[in-house]
Amino acid sequence: MAYEVLARKWRPKQFEDVVGQDHVTRTLRNAIESSRIAHAYLFVGPRGIGKTTLARIFAKALNCAKGPTSTPCDACDLCREVAAGNSFDVLEIDGASNNGVDQVRDLRDAVQFAPVRGKYKIFIIDEVHMLSTAAFNALLKTLEEPPPHVKFIFATTEGDKILPTIISRCQRFDLRRISTAMIVERLRHICTVEKITIDNDALLAVARGAEGSMRDALSALDQLVSFKGDTLTEEDVLAVFGLVSRKSLEALAGHLLKGEMGEMLKLVEAFDSAGKNLRRLTVELLAHFRNLLIYESIGPEAAAVALDATPEQLRALQAQAALADPPRLLRVAEQLVAAEEGLRHTLSVRTRLEIALLRCARAATVVTVEEIVRRLNALRQAEPASAAPAAVAAPRTARSVMDDPIVKRAMELFDGKVVEVEE
Numbered sequence: 575m576a577y578e579v580l581a582r583k584w585r586p587k588q589f590e591d592v593v594g595q596d597h598v599t600r601t602l603r604n605a606i607e608s609s610r611i612a613h614a615y616l617f618v619g620p621r622g623i624g625k626t627t628l629a630r631i632f633a634k635a636l637n638c639a640k641g642p643t644s645t646p647c648d649a650c651d652l653c654r655e656v657a658a659g660n661s662f663d664v665l666e667i668d669g670a671s672n673n674g675v676d677q678v679r680d681l682r683d684a685v686q687f688a689p690v691r692g693k694y695k696i697f698i699i700d701e702v703h704m705l706s707t708a709a710f711n712a713l714l715k716t717l718e719e720p721p722p723h724v725k726f727i728f729a730t731t732e733g734d735k736i737l738p739t740i741i742s743r744c745q746r747f748d749l750r751r752i753s754t755a756m757i758v759e760r761l762r763h764i765c766t767v768e769k770i771t772i773d774n775d776a777l778l779a780v781a782r783g784a785e786g787s788m789r790d791a792l793s794a795l796d797q798l799v800s801f802k803g804d805t806l807t808e809e810d811v812l813a814v815f816g817l818v819s820r821k822s823l824e825a826l827a828g829h830l831l832k833g834e835m836g837e838m839l840k841l842v843e844a845f846d847s848a849g850k851n852l853r854r855l856t857v858e859l860l861a862h863f864r865n866l867l868i869y870e871s872i873g874p875e876a877a878a879v880a881l882d883a884t885p886e887q888l889r890a891l892q893a894q895a896a897l898a899d900p901p902r903l904l905r906v907a908e909q910l911v912a913a914e915e916g917l918r919h920t921l922s923v924r925t926r927l928e929i930a931l932l933r934c935a936r937a938a939t940v941v942t943v944e945e946i947v948r949r950l951n952a953l954r955q956a957e958p959a960s961a962a963p964a965a966v967a968a969p970r971t972a973r974s975v976m977d978d979p980i981v982k983r984a985m986e987l988f989d990g991k992v993v994e995v996e997e
Contacts, residue, residue: 594752603644618733619749622787625729637692663692703735751786775808831897833939905937
């Protein structure tokens with residue numbers, strides 16, 4: 575028997591098996607159960623998150639021998655034919671290679687024929703945005719008033735390229751990227767059934783590399799099993815995909831926050847020597863500081879719900895939260911955003927990254943105007959009552975605060991650190 579890759583073997587067969595798209599599956603199931611089935615649906619979202627899979631499950635639910643039903647039996651001939659992709663009543667069309675007016679005219683002719691065995695004749699058009707403007711226009715009338723036995727399901731990664739006149743005739747569903755935690759849990763379940771031994775950090779590394787795509791995660795897991803067998807570690811994942819380990823990434827962020835520039839540059843040198851993807855490192859470091867900024871801004875309890883982070887990552891955020899306040903973290907994030915944009919157009923990636931990290935370290939350790947004002951207020955409150963002015967002084971700007979004689983006393987609290995005054 576031919577080997578079946580994990581991405582196909584573990585493709586969801588029921589609505590409840592689809593990971594991370596509850597807002598779509600719930601709506602489709604309710605539509606079937608309440609007999610409010612529209613004539614055209616549009617699924618929009620990034621690659622590998624379940625658009626075509628949902629289309630097939632929906633088609634199977636509509637044409638099941640027991641249906642329409644929200645729980646297709648997967649046992650009847652109709653269900654098996656849809657799952658195998660050889661149903662006469664469910665036609666999957668590749669929009670990239672059938673994007674002309676002639677192909678749409680053939681589709682319009684096929685629409686007129688009744689279904690062979692099922693209740694509906696269903697047309698699934700993948701990457702529908704590839705259709706030409708003329709092809710879209712040729713489809714408009716048929717899409718607006720199709721025969722009662724016809725349903726259209728469109729899937730695309732670029733919804734903004736579809737004509738508004740097409741979108742207005744469909745029920746649109748925007749699918750989300752799957753969270754890292756959900757991918758980790760799904761991979762853990764699959765590895766248990768497939769008898770693959772893999773540690774938590776390795777699962778997290780695979781999920782990080784997938785960037786929200788369950789199909790990419792399963793394809794990566796397949797590749798890793800071919801590379802190392804049934805026992806996988808984080809080092810195996812990092813070696814294959816050029817990623818940096820979670821602990822190394824958190825160590826780099828810690829050196830940056832403490833201003834330990836030497837240690838920080840040593841890590842970058844080690845990453846470069848090991849062939850790590852420095853552009854990807856910049857993106858992940860930015861995501862880490864974004865999580866850290868949110869963690870400090872909304873608190874640990876709310877962050878545990880809001881952030882796409884594992885318990886290990888949350889513990890690291892808690893440990894680093896004491897090293898910098900939100901204004902400094904915001905400045906670091908701004909530097910990383912500029913660095914990520916610049917890395918796309920540079921030849922010397924390492925040099926550009928090192929310069930950006932040095933700027934980030936300076937931004938993380940420099941004394942801000944807000945901190946000066948806060949400590950000045952503390953000094954004034956500590957002054958004896960007799961030394962307080964009789965009248966309330968007018969609010970002063972950051973520049974006038976710097977000219978105040980009491981600043982000399984405040985500067986002793988900063989151990990000679992550089993002070994930046996923003997206009």
